[in-house]
């Protein structure tokens with residue numbers, strides 16, 4: 001049967017299905033399709049879980065980034081720092097509001113934004129915001145980034161699309177005082193059954209602005225808004241899944257530890273052990289020393305029925321719509337294409353992990 005990259009069947013187990021269908025039935029019966037009771041409940045509980053004052057649900061993770069940029073005062077022609085390794089949407093949000101992405105280099109071993117590169121870039125360009133990304137679920141060094149940003153008065157927007165459950169120096173991702181965005185795309189650790197996202201903030205003023213923007217400017221007759229409301233059915237799903245997210249993240253961490261033990265003697269880059277306790281383990285990337293080997297391993301694993309993928313094949317600076325932009329990108333371009341993400345979800349068995357590890361070993365031997 002093979003080993004899949006995600007496992008929706010176990011995630012949506014029978015008890016969950018019954019409970020979620022009951023919620024859907026009530027929503028259909030009452031017609032409360034948008035902004036219902038579960039939107040409010042989820043926002044209150046998720047803000048508390050992540051250590052932030054406000055949570056505002058929006059339609060998806062990309063909107064969460066765009067709205068955060070606009071609420072932070074970023075506009076056409078402004079420069080925004082983005083890490084060289086991330087999902088394309090981080091830069092897309094910058095381009096969609098007419099701003100200019102500036103690449104900040106990453107640590108070759110982790111793919112995380114490099115504070116020293118941020119410092120250099122912030123000295124060379126006037127940045128109107130910086131967007132550290134907790135890529136793969138690994139938390140960025142927010143202490144260092146916040147320090148540099150606050151010295152230069154640069155608003156920080158943390159892209160935590162992949163990091164629900166990870167920890168930064170102040171506690172859960174979202175607790176460091178910055179605007180923090182999440183995606184609840186179906187493959188994320190905390191996932192909707194469709195699209196959804198949210199923004200966390202401690203600022204009453206920013207929360208008010210975001211609330212106005214996400215709903216056509218309602219609440220401020222001078223404001224220009226948009227439609228980025230979150231459907232009530234998605235909020236009902238998310239609210240239910242909150243009950244299981246901590247346990248599921250714990251299971252992911254156990255999988256990550258088993259991978260580490262099984263693979264640590266191989267000539268591949270594994271995420272440093274010091275990160276193991278604080279990642280959300282959204283993805284489990286292993287890093288090869290050259291691109292050909294990485295694509296060879298990917299083909300080998302796929303041929304054996306093991307779901308895997310090569311996040312990220314290209315650095316942002318190598319994406320066709322982004323090649324014209326400046327910044328620092330050496331390590332990001334070196335890292336891109338050399339990673340293979342192994343299956344990662346809470347329901348991988350020891351047998352699955354042993355099979356995957358032995359296929360990685362057999363390819364490398």
Ligand SMILES: Cc1ncc(COP(=O)(O)O)c(C=O)c1O
Pocket residue numbers: 060061062063086087089090133159161162183184185195196197
């Ligand atoms: C790092 C990162 N940022 C932003 C997004 C965009 O989220 P969405 O697909 O919900 O718009 C994603 C989604 O995959 C992501 O991984």
